[in-house]
Amino acid sequence: MDALRGLAALAVVLFHYFDHYDRSHDHVTEPLFYIPWGDGGVQLFFVISGFVIFMTLQRAQRPMDFVVSRFSRLYPGYWAAILVTTFTVQALEVDYYQRPMLDVVLNFTMLQRLSFIPADDIEGAYWTLYVELWFYVAMLALFTLRLLRHIEAFLLLALGVSWAWWAGEYWGGSGFWGWNLTTSFGLVFGQIPFFVIGIGLYRLHMRERPSMALLVILAALATIPVQHPFELLAAALVAIAAFALILTGRAGFLRQPVLVWLGAISYSLYLIHNYAGRSLILRLQDDAGWSANASVAAALVASLVLATVLTYLVERPAQRLIRRWYASWRSHTNRPRPVVVKAS
Template sequence: MHKEASPSSRVVELDALRGIAALAVVAFHYTTQYGQQYGHTTPLGFGFPPGNYGVNLFFLISGFVIFMTLERTRTAMDFVVSRFSRLYPAYWAAMALTAIFVYLLGMPEQRLSLRDLLLNLTMVQQILGGEHLDGSYWTLQVELFFYAQMLLWFALGQLKRIHLIILLWLGLAMGYGEVVQHRMHFSYLARELLILRHIPFFALGILFYRLHTRPQENRLNCAMMGLCLVAIGVANPPVFLWVGLACCGIFLLFVNNLLAWLRGAFFVFLGSISYSLYLLHQAIGFALIHDLERQGVPSLLACLLTLAIVLALASALTFVVERPAMRKIRSWWRANGLQLKSA
């Protein structure tokens, strides 16, 4: 194992990986999914199906980062405020921008009822029976349910038993997979709340964090990574096993400090806007591509112009809303949290 990188450089590299994964998802949506769902007026002649699996890399990154964060967190409310400030202000602003675009330029099927729009404010609209304003929002619910599970274990003081917790997760995931393979009924609510199809990816991220910080556990962590891959293969279609292996390969490079080139300025910037880019790209992008193609712009140029517009919007959202709101909320909590908790 190479010398451990500093915490700050580690976060920079993970943010850069998020940015690359977000760009891969954008490429998939603008080429492959748009072509399948609506059809480009002039076929592109290519697509990027692997970009669909960028979200699985997100899940590994979240597992790594959330466990690292909780190890440094004093109280449950500190974690709640941290996650709220990171997620919701940018999300609500992105929702407003997306609604403006889809109601002015979008296709009829993109426009939701007022009820569904209001449900989208929660970020868990799918479990509440609502439709997503942007198709990419489904992963946010998955992330929130992972945070909730981790917060519960943290509040119970059980994160020191994380290997047993992961074994429980993997057992449930494999049980779900076996039930589905035998065409038996499995509770939708239990599957979604426990994120059984995705929890092995989060577990891999946690195990890579342990591998990186606790070399004395290497054999145990490597063995459990193998179990995670088995669970992925049982709980998901076969392609996800290859996705899991690819994500593990990327993280092996990362924990061995072989991704230092991701600290370059371009990747740092891409990482900094990755959340806003993910929030804004799909519904707005589809509306823009459709409108540009309708005006006679060639499909490839329409995709490139849309990408440029969405990158500009994501940059504005990051530096005008996301970062200032996060700083203000966290500063307020640091100044007032102790008084509120003792009140």
């Protein structure tokens, strides 16, 4: 599954370096290839998150277990990536990707897309983290209220919210729901079907009400082509096929060492590749006269190396440190206090 996440990250990277770069700057020479479907890797991330997060909640004993698990997974690497991206675009003097310092500071919250926070993403790929964060909040609420046993009903309700949002925008225009709600939650509502598929796949895998799980998966698949471009339905179907291979033990080819490594660094790679990598491509093409393919190759190698460094020197050590501290704190607070007996 980590290897699958790594392939999704690589697809997004190549999409940003080839297709999306051309939209902003134009390559100086024609690239070797384009992958217009590469942005579908994001939706594959969401399907994987739906599967993994529900699995994580099944193992959690208390809400704080889940909070610490997700915080330690998301925030340390994210904070490091903010610093790397900010420093890189400043050092390469690419004004197009620079953001005010207030935006940089507010991005540390990961809540910069809320309408009342005066900041933009300092990195275009960060919108997906905001979506994931709200998915975690919703799942944490269900876990805290002990409603996960009714998860299929809530998944269908969530799909209903997605349909209502889409219908309002389709017939009433992009401002139908109001600027505040659209700015803060429009992206979140649109990605609901992909998380639903991931949770449904987990329920199928665990044989927990499989008929209902299949129903919510089919409902999500019926939702995607109406609300999104057709290639995102293809991404969802690819995700389902990949999970079918993994869960039936037929995905041994994904255990190749290079794919395992790519999966291990996928989060850091996703966080630091975009604006920093595209800034490097711009400088190599405009100042050094490199071809599109050579500049993209250099940016890809630099991103892979830097992602590896961040993963093994920042992301994973910080994750272990936070979780060890939490385990120590839990053991201390759960330790029975000695009973004081007054002698007569």
